[in-house]
Amino acid sequence: MPGASTGLVALLGDPVAHSISPAMQNAAFRTAGLDLVYLAFRVPAEELGAAVAGLRALGAVGANVTVPHKVAVLQWLDELSPEARLLGAVNTVVREKGRLVGHNTDAYGFRRALEEGLGRLPRTAVIAGAGGAARAAALELARAGAARLTVVNRTPERGQALVEEVRRHFPGCRAEALPLGVEMAEALRGAELLVNATSVGMWPHSEEPPLLDPDWLPPGLVVCDLVYNPRETALIRAARARGLPTVTGEQMLLYQGARAFELWTGQPAPVEEMRRALLEALAAWPGARERG
Numbered sequence: 001m002p003g004a005s006t007g008l009v010a011l012l013g014d015p016v017a018h019s020i021s022p023a024m025q026n027a028a029f030r031t032a033g034l035d036l037v038y039l040a041f042r043v044p045a046e047e048l049g050a051a052v053a054g055l056r057a058l059g060a061v062g063a064n065v066t067v068p069h070k071v072a073v074l075q076w077l078d079e080l081s082p083e084a085r086l087l088g089a090v091n092t093v094v095r096e097k098g099r100l101v102g103h104n105t106d107a108y109g110f111r112r113a114l115e116e117g118l119g120r121l122p123r124t125a126v127i128a129g130a131g132g133a134a135r136a137a138a139l140e141l142a143r144a145g146a147a148r149l150t151v152v153n154r155t156p157e158r159g160q161a162l163v164e165e166v167r168r169h170f171p172g173c174r175a176e177a178l179p180l181g182v183e184m185a186e187a188l189r190g191a192e193l194l195v196n197a198t199s200v201g202m203w204p205h206s207e208e209p210p211l212l213d214p215d216w217l218p219p220g221l222v223v224c225d226l227v228y229n230p231r232e233t234a235l236i237r238a239a240r241a242r243g244l245p246t247v248t249g250e251q252m253l254l255y256q257g258a259r260a261f262e263l264w265t266g267q268p269a270p271v272e273e274m275r276r277a278l279l280e281a282l283a284a285w286p287g288a289r290e291r292g
């Protein structure tokens, strides 16, 4: 039960009503016996500065920051971790000696889920998308030593811009951009991993035109989808039907949360409790019941 000395961890985003982080983090705090509470706050863009000032004034332990504030929040923070600086985006804020430090645990969550699913990090990958999620995936793969990355995007200029950014930071990585379409098939034949970092397949548009023709998925390819609602996207379903190994969005969600917990508390995260709470919260989501 929260009491007079309970510490606050806040989620700042818009919308936040369906966020599963409160369920996951409060379960973690309970399991670890910590006197902390995690609360979600819907913060419109024009109130973000005031909300961060509020975190300071209230002495909050930390925060998560989600869509659409991950980039805008940087201007209100005192310091950034190297990952947050590289990605230009923050999803976790930690108060350290009165200073607000911005971290990015999305990239960590992505890497950890891949390591768990694959046992290693891939040398070659195709990334679909060129938004914030694709950027985190591409830069993290390049940082982890990928030798070749292909960015496939509906709007080719955005794909090209991401490729140029990867090349600028990681000159040793051969990066190229392709338009969405049949050109992907060839790129996939030479890749170890496909990452869907577009919103294609996300509820409520889960069954809209797929990203690719499942026949383009070669044997041995690992298929990773950052979309976690529904838990089994059309892409993951197609990959599993072909017997391909998969890494799903919920695993990344779990590990970004676990890392954030560790940053706020300095303790190892109770990952299994968090996984249980996450799966329970996802099962109650709109869209989760569509396919039982």
Ligand code: ATR
Pocket: 128, 129, 130, 131, 132, 133, 134, 153, 154, 155, 158, 180, 197, 198, 199, 200
């Ligand atoms: P985020 O920051 O979560 O990655 P975003 O910046 O809105 O979100 O990026 C969404 C990505 O999904 C983009 O790569 C987008 O392609 P465009 O750059 O062409 O907009 C992609 N996307 C969204 N809907 C799509 C669709 N129906 N078909 C193909 N790509 C789609």
